[in-house]
Amino acid sequence: MPRFFNPDSLPKPASNYVQAVEMSGPGRRLIVSGQIGVTPEGRMVEGYGPQTEQAWRNALAAVAAAGFDIADIVAIRVYDVAPGNVAAYREIRDRMLGGHAPASTYVIVAGLAHENLLTEIEVEAFRQD
Template sequence: MPRFFNPDTMPKPASNYVQAVEMASPGRRLIISGQIGVTPDGEMLAGYREQAGQAWRNALAGLAACNIRITDIVAIRVYDVAPGNVSAYRELRDQFLEGHAPASTYVIVAGLAHPDLLTEIEVEAFSEH
């Protein structure tokens, strides 16, 4: 089972994530490509909360397809195009992860693959099952 922790020698996290995750084999590692605010039928949603919510639904669907649980997520990487969305991102992250706190990186970028995209969320998981 991955060990989620905050070493005393590192700064305390600014929100609900951990500074380190240690994984040991045997197990399965799953990396979900960056997910965006596009529905499975191809519709790009409008607005930050709508896109971020859909990106989370897409990422969690990838976990479900491999029978991997939310608590198996060990790292998240988020790329947003506007700095004013961090509070909304944290709220949605906490809602979708149901309190689980993996390692986390949040980056503001100049743009994503399409000019209407506002966020992209990449997820990494490790399961012993």
């Protein structure tokens, strides 16, 4: 089982994530490509909150399709185009993950693959056999 922790030698996290995750032993690793606010039918949703929620639904669907659970998520990387969305992102992340707190990176970028995309979320999971 991965060990989620915050070393005393590092600053405390600013929100619900951990500074480090240790994985050892045999297991399966899942890397989910960056997910965006597009429905499975191919429709891009509008607005930061709806796009972020859809990106999370997509990422969590990939996690479930591989036989993993939310608790198996060990790392998240988020790319946002607008600097004022971190609080909204954190609220959505915490709700979608049900309080699970993996390692997390949040980056503001100049743009994504399509001009109307506002966020992209990558997820990594690990499950011991």
